[in-house]
Amino acid sequence: MKPTAPQPPERRVEAVVLGASAGGIEALFTLLNGLPPSWSLPVVIVLHVPENHESHLPQIFADRLHLPVHEAADKMPLAAGHVYFAPPGYHLSIERDRRFSLSCEPPVHFSRPSIDVLMSSAADAYGPALAGMLLTGANEDGAEGLQRIQQAGGITAVQDPNEAQISIMPQAAIALHSPDHVLPLRELRALLLQLESAHAH
């Protein structure tokens, strides 16, 4: 096969990655609650939680959202319309074949799972077909990962620091690069819906 000419940047998003830390559960509820049952994008979430504890996040969110919610497992393929949480104590990556992989490398920004790790690997796997959103939190994890998404041509959005319960995380991202969007949660949610309808049609 002959190499083909580079394609123009693809704006159709095929997956969404989300990062949140302190205050993140509530923020995620506001962002995701009531997504339509026809929702078609995979959503992958790193929420900082203590290591060595079983995470109840998948169950808690499964009860609230009307979407299939899982703890991401090693080599599990990402499925359309499903929501995934990183397991506690492991880094979560997305591979080129659009399956998850786990690893127990040392924590990044004191966090395992780390948002940077997920976002950077997702940027490699999806290139421009990825959207990343960073919400409330009290450390700097995620800033670099979000920048990598932007460098790969994807869409980046940050929760408005004025609205965030803890503004350090969104602020760190804004200090590092210019996200495509800085918005309060309700508008981030509108953006999500818009990205999805562009994907579905």
Added chain:
Amino acid sequence: MSNTEIELRLLMEAIYLKYSYDFRNYTVASQKRRVLHALAQLGLPSISALQEKVLRDPALFGRLLQYLTIPVSEMFRDPAYFLALRQHVVPILHTYPSVKVWVAGCSTGEEVFSLAILLREEGLLSRTQIYATDINPASLEKARQGIFPIEAVRGYTANYQRAGGRSSFSDYYTAAYEAARFDPSLCADVIFADHSLATDSVFAETQLVSCRNVLIYFNRELQDRALGLFHESLCHRGFLGLGAKESIDFSSYSQRFDAHSQPERIYRKAT
């Protein structure tokens, strides 16, 4: 494919051709992170520059190996796993006149010492042969010595208790300065050996294989190879223990093992 990925593949090919270490079927995301981290630590500008040096300098390859393998471990890591072994596997191991256990990817030995302590408390150690294997010679050497930082060992005490420990953890080591030296008799019947799940074959029939937090670094093809080795090594109805977040669900061996203790990831060879 990005330039970084091309360089990464070429590096792994070079390492394979030169040193016979086969990292070609490892998951790319974490391999890339580790190589970029090594570049920063070694002060090299690019993966190609690293490749050039690695080919000519075995000592540098030895250093790179410390980054490529992830020598992270803990004693009684995930205590529920060890508790499940104690409660649900040991009673069946007792029915064999002698027992062989394979700890694959044993790293610096924490898992081996944990198992040895458990087997001694359950009255099995004296008739058990443990094979502890890894590809990292520096880690194997540490494992042989059985000396761990005292700070870490203090933390392991809680793990040990949650794993159903029957004694006082401090009975098993002597503390000196910053280190804890574990009772060498625990490892009298342990064979530490270099063995790669990517290139080597089966060497013994075993009743239990414990391979924790190793398969996650492999792609599906290599996971299948490793699981094939375990399947071949295990006796009829033998046990396989994986890491807390590992499963065989996405491998072609999913039907060839039965779940034994599900949340603790202990499987049993299917008939």
